[in-house]
Amino acid sequence: MTLRGADPETVCGALERDEPLPGTTGFAGELDGALVRDVLGRVPVYVEREDHGRTPTVDWAFEPTALEAPALLPAGTTLDLTAPDAEPERRWTLPDPEPETNHDAALERLAAAIQIAADHALDTDHDIAVAFSGGVDSALVAELLDAPLYVVGFPDSHDVAAARTAAEAMGRELTVVELEPADLERAVPDLARATGRTNAMDVQIALPLYLVGERVAADGFDALAVGQGADELFGGYEKVVRLDHRVEAETTREAVREQIATLSEQLPRDVHAIEATGLEPVAPLLHDAVVDAALRLPDDLLADETERKRALRRVAADSLAAEVVSREKKAVQYGSLVARELDRLARQAGYKRRIDDHVTKYVRSLLEDGPEPPES
Numbered sequence: 001m002t003l004r005g006a007d008p009e010t011v012c013g014a015l016e017r018d019e020p021l022p023g024t025t026g027f028a029g030e031l032d033g034a035l036v037r038d039v040l041g042r043v044p045v046y047v048e049r050e051d052h053g054r055t056p057t058v059d060w061a062f063e064p065t066a067l068e069a070p071a072l073l074p075a076g077t078t079l080d081l082t083a084p085d086a087e088p089e090r091r092w093t094l095p096d097p098e099p100e101t102n103h104d105a106a107l108e109r110l111a112a113a114i115q116i117a118a119d120h121a122l123d124t125d126h127d128i129a130v131a132f133s134g135g136v137d138s139a140l141v142a143e144l145l146d147a148p149l150y151v152v153g154f155p156d157s158h159d160v161a162a163a164r165t166a167a168e169a170m171g172r173e174l175t176v177v178e179l180e181p182a183d184l185e186r187a188v189p190d191l192a193r194a195t196g197r198t199n200a201m202d203v204q205i206a207l208p209l210y211l212v213g214e215r216v217a218a219d220g221f222d223a224l225a226v227g228q229g230a231d232e233l234f235g236g237y238e239k240v241v242r243l244d245h246r247v248e249a250e251t252t253r254e255a256v257r258e259q260i261a262t263l264s265e266q267l268p269r270d271v272h273a274i275e276a277t278g279l280e281p282v283a284p285l286l287h288d289a290v291v292d293a294a295l296r297l298p299d300d301l302l303a304d305e306t307e308r309k310r311a312l313r314r315v316a317a318d319s320l321a322a323e324v325v326s327r328e329k330k331a332v333q334y335g336s337l338v339a340r341e342l343d344r345l346a347r348q349a350g351y352k353r354r355i356d357d358h359v360t361k362y363v364r365s366l367l368e369d370g371p372e373p374p375e376s
Contacts, residue, residue, distance in 0.1 A: 044267065132149040
């Protein structure tokens with residue numbers, strides 16, 4: 001019996017009661033001869049793909065590197081490990097409660113849930129630091145955990161500048177991890193292997209986490225707290241307001257649910273990037289209590305043309321300076337300038353932009369036995 005993220009009694013109870021949000025920050029692993037993964041897929045777990053030839057019992061692992069042909073177990077499912085031909089069985093689905101019509105009650109529920117999540121994170125023996133970008137997500141996590149702040153980026157990056165002004169507004173010290181192009185060249189192969197991903201977007205997003213994690217681990221911490229999940233849970237994306245071709249939903253609330261459903265594919269990348277540095281990932285805003293409160297928010301506490309993540313900002317206003325609460329942030333790959341510099345490295349290595357998916361091809365070239373750079 002090997003579980004991560006929760007004790008067997010909690011998971012057994014969640015199965016018996018069909019309870020998708022039993023008060024954890026996610027779980028996965030083996031339980032009574034079956035593989036399980038929580039409803040949001042916050043803890044990744046993999047099985048050997050069927051077409052790769054399974055042994056009499058199903059091969060599985062927490063890391064993709066441990067299998068020859070790993071496939072993520074779908075979130076919210078169980079898989080009988082004793083039957084090679086077994087298919088994942090859906091056991092939990094994301095709740096769909098009616099939206100709270102009383103705004104004050106909705107915000108009080110969310111504030112209480114975030115405090116529960118913070119208490120859960122602090123109720124461990126971990127020595128935690130925070131990956132800090134200066135935005136409301138990481139600032140709220142930093143304030144609740146009262147943990148040291150680390151920002152990563154190139155010297156002229158948006159994230160470094162934003163983190164400095166936010167830390168000053170919060171009266172906090174900040175450690176700046178300034179990057180050079182050589183840091184990316186060095187880190188990309190290890191990161192790609194750890195995450196099992198070589199596509200440009202995933203590598204660009206995960207690199208800042210990996211590089212800040214290296215420094216945090218070197219400074220003696222054993223856990224890295226992040227603000228992951230806030231954009232998905234609270235309406236942080238433009239597309240949930242515009243309701244354009246990128247979403248199928250007809251309301252902001254429905255579009256937010258679509259984004260929440262994408263977490264099971266995104267989070268393994270971030271989890272593995274942090275774990276590859278020897279740190280434990282801590283994501284308080286993905287606690288079940290916070291997820292439950294977010295699912296109950298009405299459209300006008302989520303986002304519109306004038307403001308995104310409205311409910312989260314209202315709650316954060318009780319503890320953060322107004323300039324931090326209202327600040328919009330860039331996606332980490334752009335705010336840190338990692339995407340720009342990785343693109344530059346690819347072009348310098350001969351992978352010009354006219355080549356289809358040139359950054360991905362460059363990433364793969366850095367791996368052992370990777371392809372030779374193309375002729376320019």
